[in-house]
Amino acid sequence: MNLAVREALRAFQRAPMLSLLSITTIAFSLFAFGLFGLVYLNLRDALAQVEERVEIRGFVAEGTSAEATSAAVGDIAAFPEVASVRYVSDVQALERARRELGEFEDVFEAGILPASIEVRLREGQRDPESVRSVARRLEFYDFIDDIRYGEEWVEKLYKIRNIATAVGLSLGVIFAIVAIIIIGSTIRMAVLARSREIHIMRLVGATNGFIRAPFLVEGFLKGVLGGLLALVLTYFTFEFVGQYVVEATYFGSGLAVLGVLAGALIGLLGSAVSVGRHLRRV
Amino acid sequence: MNLAVREALRAFQRAPMLSLLSITTIAFSLFAFGLFGLVYLNLRDALAQVEERVEIRGFVAEGTSAEATSAAVGDIAAFPEVASVRYVSDVQALERARRELGEFEDVFEAGILPASIEVRLREGQRDPESVRSVARRLEFYDFIDDIRYGEEWVEKLYKIRNIATAVGLSLGVIFAIVAIIIIGSTIRMAVLARSREIHIMRLVGATNGFIRAPFLVEGFLKGVLGGLLALVLTYFTFEFVGQYVVEATYFGSGLAVLGVLAGALIGLLGSAVSVGRHLRRV
């Protein structure tokens, strides 16, 4: 094994740039996974918070009787998805608007904001689908003029999360494939360059496992180095974002170790596939 | 030369994946340049259009005399950067608001929109810097309460353009470097793998140029293929964007040929540097 490690290090010397490139590519692969994994994690948290504040607001037509609205409030409260329902009169609405939009105070005059029924949903029922379905059911009340809900925002966040996941996954997979190709090619060339040596090893009684070992060690080392580099990269990116953009959650040491292992796996895989295929031909 | 091309093609056979990777990396490098080049071109056009509509609006305090405002209008018109100045009374402002923001009609009531002085700048003077400087000079008039100008939009577009240029340039340069490294490493390994052959070539009287030629041809071919691939990639991206996002301008055939030449140059460079360095040692 000692010999295998020595031979693997020799290989680094022989193709330093290509080895570096393999390591960097593995690192980028894991970095892409890691970065978009972090985006996913943080967006998931953000979504949970935003969803908490999701509310459906039905504007009540002027001159609707108090009985009609309170009957509706009771009905709506009975929907399985609904957590709470609240009636906001036009006076309350104006007050709230003044409070919240103080800046534009002069714009709001009495009577321009209508009364509304405001509905909050239970946890787990706040996805765009459920929100839309409750909103549709509110439309059945004749006296409800217009319905608003933060639909664009929720949908946007969901979209961002999905895009981030897809981009992260595909970038990661692409880089992983490129890494495997580079490693595989490096080893293909190393096997070609060392074919004479390999042939001689065979002739003096070396087993296939013995011949294969340095290549596997080489791939494994590259993978581990790539994984560590990826960890460093994500950490600095994360720190940078935390400082200049938003506070975010980092992943735990368990996931970090998993990342390095994933690198080792990519490295081993690239080596194993290539060395298996090429040794047969030498 | 015939021999050099044959040897170069042999090299492709020996390391097909690595050759493909070299080509792809060159393609990505040029793709990055090309794509962000296109973004730059199109943003430049968009900026020109947006800037045309840039206007500075000074809101006039209630109860200001007509003489004061018209004197100010005269003064401002004399600024070198200014193309035109217009006074908009409160009645005109409300009308315009109703027309433009029909949707929110009920929100606007007489008296809430103040009168204003609206200033447009000359072409070439519409960059954020000039706009800000004119706006600052408007502040000197006591009766001007508040000044608004599309500053965020202009600055945002400028920022996007600058970011796009920087991202494009750096991505392009990074990929170009990676391409040169991959090509260089491929050739380094090829030189190592063929060192015996190269030594023998020397012994039977081959000149250095003769030995170098196949490697240079190899790099050149990779570069040209990479350049063509990049053209195809940008073209499809461009078509896709044109169909689903916005109409955009594509670059002419002169630039396209330049791109392929740039690819050839990257390929040649990667080969030349590596082969020069390694042949000396064989």
Next chain:
Amino acid sequence: MIRFTHVSKLYPKGGPALDDVSFHVNRGEFVFLTGPSGAGKSTILKLVYVDQRPSQGEVRIAGQSSVTLTGSAVPKLRRRLGVVFQDFRLLEDRTAEQNVAFALEVIGTPQDAIGPKVARVLTQVGLAGKATALPHELSGGEQQRVAIARALVNDPLVLLADEPTGNLDDRATRGIFQLLRDINATGTAVLMATHDLATVRANPYRTLEMNRGKLVYDSASEHPAAADEFDAPVPDASETPQ
């Protein structure tokens, strides 16, 4: 030890390299293999160290048959052989010393046993002073002696030597030949392919003569064969010799 039974070898290109060859070599025997260029001498040796498989017939080596030998059993068999290749087959980027040590590392010899063994065998072939030279820093004859040292260092059961003195002058040839005789005296069988008729004539060993793939002369058929023990399995002690 080695038995060829009606062995033929046809390479994909060209005619038969071996044509119905049968002979056996006993344990501890010393055998010359002669014949003109292209006669099939190297091919016989390649069949013994299983670089090639026979097209027809059977080759038995140390109790193993070419018919049943699996690919994974080949390394184990080779560790019990020492081979001097006609073209030396030294590793270009390792010193003489490292080339010899390599053959020991490959078979898992403990690290601290390697140094002394290598030094001893390099001295035997007269290259103690060139231990740290790379192959391209050695003369042709010196390279050949490194190849011989590598074949000997394992204390093999059988030594296969393909033209081991082709690049050596008369005096060096006599030295190497004496070395092979010493090895043989310790019980190692030696099968040596050579063009050097002077050496063959000067030594009273058995001679196999090949021509165009056929065995045309076997001096052993003139005098009685030694105790026939060629087919008995040999205890596998070669990995921890001495």
Next chain:
Amino acid sequence: MIRFTHVSKLYPKGGPALDDVSFHVNRGEFVFLTGPSGAGKSTILKLVYVDQRPSQGEVRIAGQSSVTLTGSAVPKLRRRLGVVFQDFRLLEDRTAEQNVAFALEVIGTPQDAIGPKVARVLTQVGLAGKATALPHELSGGEQQRVAIARALVNDPLVLLADEPTGNLDDRATRGIFQLLRDINATGTAVLMATHDLATVRANPYRTLEMNRGKLVYDSASEHPAAADEFDAPVPDASETPQ
């Protein structure tokens, strides 16, 4: 043609490989170079084809001096020499034919002239039937003959042959030697390093004997030297021979 003047060669490792060697070879001469393994025979040849430069003294070849020869002039000089290397130096991934053709391609011989030349020279060395075999598909002696064919195909001004018959049996040796004699008869100087004392003794050519880097015997010093024309520049006609 070739003149060594007080030439010494010290390799970075080890003692002097050549020690104050002086001799000259005239145009069209046939010279044997003998001596024990490690004596410096290959080193002399390497100095002639400028694979090595002398540490001291001067080597002149075809009017070029090792003192003034620039690196870029070396290929041109080599094209006028034919070299048979002791270790053959064939390209492993090319056939016998391609290996020989390669030497012509490198020096820019027109494509349609290559085929006939290659076929002719392969026939001369007795390998017409093995033209499409790769080196590893050839016996040791066959590889050696490919190497000889490659050295001859250029119609060189000087043929340097390092142990060209080391892997050949007596009959093949006589064949190759006859070939070298024929070449020599057309005016090509031949400098042949060899251990084969039988051949040396059987032929009345000049013999240089080396030992430990020193020139210890020159048979030419016993009889008068031929017309001394070694230093005259030779017209550069080797690139379009015949």
